Amino acid sequence: MAEFWAEWGALAYVGAALWAFFEGETFVLAAAAIGATVGLVDPWILLGSVWLGSYLGDQTWFYLGRRYGPAILRRFPKSQPRVDSANRLLQQYGTLFILSFRFLYGIRNVASIVCGLAGYSRLRFALLNFIAAGVWAGSFVAAGWFLGAWLGVERLFWAICLIAATALVFFVCRHFWCRARLRARAPAE
Numbered sequence: 497m498a499e500f501w502a503e504w505g506a507l508a509y510v511g512a513a514l515w516a517f518f519e520g521e522t523f524v525l526a527a528a529a530i531g532a533t534v535g536l537v538d539p540w541i542l543l544g545s546v547w548l549g550s551y552l553g554d555q556t557w558f559y560l561g562r563r564y565g566p567a568i569l570r571r572f573p574k575s576q577p578r579v580d581s582a583n584r585l586l587q588q589y590g591t592l593f594i595l596s597f598r599f600l601y602g603i604r605n606v607a608s609i610v611c612g613l614a615g616y617s618r619l620r621f622a623l624l625n626f627i628a629a630g631v632w633a634g635s636f637v638a639a640g641w642f643l644g645a646w647l648g649v650e651r652l653f654w655a656i657c658l659i660a661a662t663a664l665v666f667f668v669c670r671h672f673w674c675r676a677r678l679r680a681r682a683p684a685e
Contacts, residue, residue, distance in 0.1 A: 508527075508537075509541050509542065509545040510545070512524070512527055512542060512545045512546050512549065513545040513546060513548055513549030513552075514549060515546075515549065516545070516546040516547075516548075516549030516550040516553065516633070517549040517550070517552055517553035517556075518553060519553075519604065519605065520546065520549070520550075521636055524542070524546050524633070524636040524637060524640060525636055525639060525640035525643070526640065526656070527542055527640065528542060528636070528637045528638075528639070528640025528641040528643075528644060529640040529641065529643050529644030529647075530644060531640075531641060531644065532640070532641045532642070532643075532644030532645040533644045533645070533647075533648060539637055539641050542637055543633050543634060543637045544633075546633045546636070546637065547629050547630050547632075547633035547634075548629075550598070550629040550632055550633060551625055551626055551629035551630075553608075554598075554607075554608040554625050554628075554629065555608075555621075555622065555625060556608075557608035557609050557612070558608040558609070558611055558612040558616075558618075558621055558625070559612060560609060560612065561608060561609030561610065561611065561612025561613045562612030562613070562615075562618075563612075565609060565612055565613035566613075568609060569613075575606055578602055578603060578605070578606045579606050579609070579610055579613075581602075581603060582597070582603045582606050582607045582610040583610050583613075583614065585597075585600075585603070586607075586610055586611060586614055586616075587614075591624060593607070594607075594611065594616075594621065594624040594625065594628060595624060595627060595628045595631070596628070597628075598628060598629070598631075598632040599632070599635075608625075643655075
């Protein structure tokens with residue numbers, strides 16, 4: 497990450513915005529932590545770039561959901577449970593859901609599309625999305641920055657390695673557990 501910032505300079509912030517356009521919690525945390533430890537990243541520019549990237553990403557998904565929502569759902573039928581869950585949350589919590597969906601694992605990817613599908617007001621969504629993107633960007637930049645400052649360069653490296661190894665073990669175990677469940681459910685032939 498430090499090499500990326502050192503090599504790309506100001507263009508790295510454009511990369512951060514593009515990453516946040518799709519989804520970028522891990523990237524933002526790492527960039528901010530690296531910024532705190534080696535000083536290559538300006539936290540205010542990082543905050544602004546990921547705020548803008550996140551905002552524009554969710555605005556795009558909102559308009560795609562509004563325009564092509566039913567076709568998208570037909571194309572990706574496996575996303576239906578997440579869409580149903582996001583729709584229930586939108587109906588139940590409205591404004592609070594829009595302000596917080598970025599923090600809900602598994603729903604963030606479909607939440608803006610669901611808001612568009614539900615016919616949510618364009619202006620209201622744009623305003624709430626702008627606020628929510630700022631809260632999200634500020635939270636992750638601040639968390640990464642303070643984590644980097646607290647751990648320092650050496651411990652930050654080992655913390656990232658530990659987190660990556662834990663995630664890898666989790667996903668491998670989950671894969672085998674799901675396969676075992678599917679085998680157990682399959683009728684004996």
